[in-house]
Amino acid sequence: MTTYEHAVEWLDANFAGLVAEHGVPGASVGVLVGDRVATAAAGVTSLGTRVEVDTDTVFQIGSITKIWTTTLVMQLVDDGLLDLDVPVVHYLPELVIGDMAAAEVITTRHLLTHTAGFEGDVFTDTGRGSDAVERYVATLGDLPQLFAPGATFSYNNTGFVVLGRLVEVLRGQPFDEALVERIAAPLGLERVSPSPYEAIRHRAALGHVAGEDGAMKPAPTWALARSNAPAGAMLAMTPTDLLGFVRAHLSGGTAADGTRILSAASVAAMQTREVDLPLLSGMAESWGLGWHLDGSGEDAVVAHDGGTIGQAAFLRAVPARGVAVTVLTNGGDFFGLFEDVVARLVRDLTGVVLPVRPTPPAEPEQVDVGRFLGRYSDTIYDVTVTQDDDGRLWLDRVPKDIIAEIGEQPVRFELVHLEDDSFISVEPFHSIHPVFTFIAAADPTAPAAYVHYGRVVARAD
Secondary structure, three states: OOHHHHHHHHHHHHHHHHHHHOOOOEEEEEEEEOOEEEEEEEEEOOOOOOOEOOOOOEEEOHHHHHHHHHHHHHHHHHOOOOOOOOEHHHOOOOOOOOOHHHHOOOEHHHHHOOOOOEOOOOOOOOOOOOOHHHHHHOOHHHOOEOOOOOOOOOOOHHHHHHHHHHHHHHHOOOHHHHHHHHHHHHHOOOOOEOOHHHHOOOOEOOOEEEOOOOOEEEOOOOOOOHHHHHHOOOOEEOHHHHHHHHHHHHOOOEOOOOOEOOOHHHHHHHOOOOEEOOOOOOOOOEEOOOOEEEOOHHHOEEEEEEEOOOOEEEEEEEHHHOEEEEEEEOOOOHHHHHHHHHHHHHHHHHOOOOOOOOOOOOOOOOOOOHHHOEEEEOOOEEEEEEEOOOOOEEEEEEEOHHHHHOOOOOEEEEEEEEEOOEEEEOOOEOOEOOEEEEEOOOOOOOOOOEEEOOOEEEEOO
């Protein structure tokens, strides 16, 4: 039995049952083996309409969009229109942020590697017009600078919207038009939908969020604002479309018919380590240009995940083996489905074992947590860290702004020591144990300046 035939047989026998087992309303899966794609689908597009998911159903891919945006940026490099290490304001003199001294040194490379240092979760809705990204960038005048450019990694949606605007200015067309014209069309990807206006032409999945009683219910809206499209607000497609795009990245930048969308040098640059990450839950060892990276050599994995309003998407590829797996979901225990489908198939088809997510130690060390206590805040969460009379450490996270509007609920985590200044949740949250790392500004004995959970959140008290 070939690797491809094994994937087809396994999906036919297991996928629908696993979708149901994990309480996922609907999901679709694709497996790329060389030039062939195996697919399967199960569940419904919405618990409200009960329309069945099929393999042509489009799901939002969320932040996997960032790989598409990075590809558009690297096309600019290929065409001699952009130098990754020249400050962005050279190309975008319109860019004004809270710390203009930082703006003068922030490069495209900083943006691609999430090391620009400014607040990264701004979701300002600037309308549905083709100027939405341009108008969004014009609102960043008070954007806080959290740390010096290049100092550390902090996942940054805002930076990718700036990259989208860079594409618009240097290409002279709206972001979504550039994406279709320069990636989707040359690759022959028929159901790539950069907005709801295209997605409605197909069978489209709706996200689901937990209600106050904990039960899944259809999300109140289909997509985030168009202004955040380059970061992953609304791009939708099938697994086959997504793997058609990935195939080009595993083939040196060319489509199956030989059409080139990216130079081999740019493909390689995207998959080369740029920055190491602190210990985090569910994120990679390091980051390249757009991709997050694990392993090395023939076992190297390039990946990205995405989440929008009640939808979650997962993508893992092993370039040396010509294998990629993606699962697109619309709610439920999607992390559990990831482990049972994506991680399982990557292991079966390539022998590569994906990194195990951290879990709490059986006997956590007792440490002094005084310098970590206090209040931290960014644009989407207020975070309060306290210690009770029994010495237990608690982190309360309260959503606000757009995150609260789309239905996310406050969460309380009991934390125990993991290692160094990192702490881990005792109880799982969406099937994983979140890790929170506290970071000092200068004096390591002073109160922590930040709490890091993938994003750096600054102390607010």
